Amino acid sequence: MSSNPDNGRAILPDFALDKVNDAIYLVGKDAKLAYINNKACEMLGYKYQELLSLTYADIESELKDPDVAALWWKLSMRPEGIRFTSQHKTHDGELIPVEVSSSTYEHLGQTLVLNVVRDVREIKKRTERYLQQEQQFRSLVENSPDLIARFDTQMHCQYANPPVLKLIGCSEEQARGWRLTDSIPFDEVGMRLFRLVSNTLASGEKSESELEARFGERAMVLHVRCVPEYNLLGEVVSILAVGRDISRLREVENEVRAAHQQMRLLASNQQQRTEDERKHIAREIHDELGQHLTSLRAGLSVIGMQADNPVRVNQQVDYLMTLIDSTIQVVRDVSTRLRPNMLNMGLVPALEWLRDEFVKNSRCACMLIVPEGKPVALSDQAVTAVFRVVQESLTNISRHARASKVSIIVQASRESVVIQIRDNGRGFKMQSVRRDAFGLLGIKERVDMLNGVASIVSKPGEGTLLEITLPLSA
Structure with a gap:
């Protein structure tokens, strides 16, 4: 050779x-x-x-x-x-x-x-890169809270991560190879998922949608995204489906939407109550105070015409004095309705006045227990809020509770003040309270504005307990 x-x-x-x-x-x-x-x-x-x-x-x-x-x-x-x-x-x-x-x-x-x-150096490098990418993929998806599954072009499952296996209740061996068309329920949700995967497979483009699904007793809202995966020739070889549980997000959105609706209703109701109060005060000023002032003026005119008859003058003066006293009382009533003077003296005197007024008007026993010694230190805004909350609570008791005993208990600590209003009335079912029950809603809103907490506990036949907690910083 x-x-x-x-x-x-x-x-x-x-x-x-x-x-x-x-x-x-x-x-x-x-x-x-x-x-x-x-x-x-x-x-x-x-x-x-x-x-x-x-x-x-x-x-x-x-x-x-x-x-x-x-x-x-x-x-x-x-x-x-x-x-x-x-x-x-x-x-x-x-x-x-x-x-x-x-x-x-x-x-x-x-x-x-x-x-x-x-x-085969390049092939080996590509294989190592592929295995490394596959390992990274598995490490990522197996530690992800999302639901992740991969399907081939025949709709057979190639991979399902632990959250998917846990949700459908099977092992990885059992899941591998099962066909999407054989496994999904033929309902609206199942067909929408099938269409998502099919559209991605046919178009080669990602597709996404929200699905409301139920797994046993668990209802979920899933945001599902299907992404095509390609080989080196640019052909679609598999579909990666990623489902994210957005149930809590939708619940929060609904809660926020309901809260906004409640706020609108509350604002509308508050405006209506303000207008009603103004109308009532205007009527009292016009009818009571205006009538009294007119009578005073007429009486003074009569006195002027009867200056030569001392007896008649004395009688007329007595009548006018009585009328003036009544006028002063009307002014006091209007002023009290707008803002009781007791509020300027602090929380305890204001609550004592409320208790006395409640007993006088409802003929229901009411006990007030307050801390002895040092007075409860709250800002004017907080005192007013507590006063209005207790006033609203006593009004609800007199209207609806049919109670014979009521207690108001004030407890103070270094950090907060707790006020409890309890009655032995007929109570009610908490779940039956309407969302537009403005009395209870107004109480909670007043307390929330002071960074406080309001809780209401009631059962039919066992009375009602309203407890509000305000930080001393209020």
Whole structure:
């Protein structure tokens, strides 16, 4: 066998092997290289003549073992040849991963082994990158609270993360391979999920929607997004479906919407009550105070006309004095309705006045218990709020409770003041209270504005307890 490159290449005159991407070695039984192509020189970093002067065992070090070399030769002589992975040594001494296909080759009566060698470094790198990405994917999705599943183009499940498995109650082995069309319920929710995955598969574009689903006793609102996954040829090979539980978000939105509606109703009701109060006060001023002043003026005119009759003058003066006293009382009533003077004296005197007025008007026993010694220190705004809350509570008791006993208890600590109003009336069901019950709603709003807490406990036949807690900073 000649070492001349031209003679070496002449062994395979019709072989266009320099254009293939794989390295080609023709090896004799003595392990000498009979032929190599340019790809082999490029892969191993040798010049042609340098590489041709080596033996196959210099490249494939395992063949230095005679037993291994004999077994390799024997397997290569089989009609189907042999395929295996190995490491070939480069000119720099680096071992590179390769995939080798060895088969028998007859040339001019000589038996050789044709080795087709593929450099799998890039494939190995891509495989390692893929495995690393897959590991990152699994690490991410398995620790995600979202529901994540992957489907192939035939709608078979390839992967489901732990939240999905827990929700549907099966193992990873059981979930792998189940078909979406066989597993989803054929209801509106199931068909919408099927359409989402199908649209993504058909269009190659992401699609998303909200689904209201029920799993056993658990109702959920899921935001589902389907994303296509592509191979290196740009073909859709799988669909990644991600479902996020937004049930609590929707509950909060509904709560906020209901709170806004309550605020609008409360503002509207407060405005109406203010107008009603103004109308009532205007009527009292016009009817009572105006009538009294008119009578005073008429009486003074009569006195002027009866100056020569002292007896009649005295009678008229007595009448006017009585009328003035009544007028003063009307002014006091109007002033008290607007703001009782007792509020200027602090919380305890104001509550005492409320208790006395309640007992006088309702004929119901009412006990007031307040801290002894140091007075309760609250701002004017807080005193007014507590006064109005207790006033509203006593008004509700007199109208609806049919109670015979009421207690008002004030407790003070370093941080807060607690006021309890309890009655032994007929009570009510808490769940039956209308959302537009403005009395209770107004009480809570007043307390909330002072960063306080208001709670109401009631049961039919067991009376009602209203407790408000205000920070002393109020």
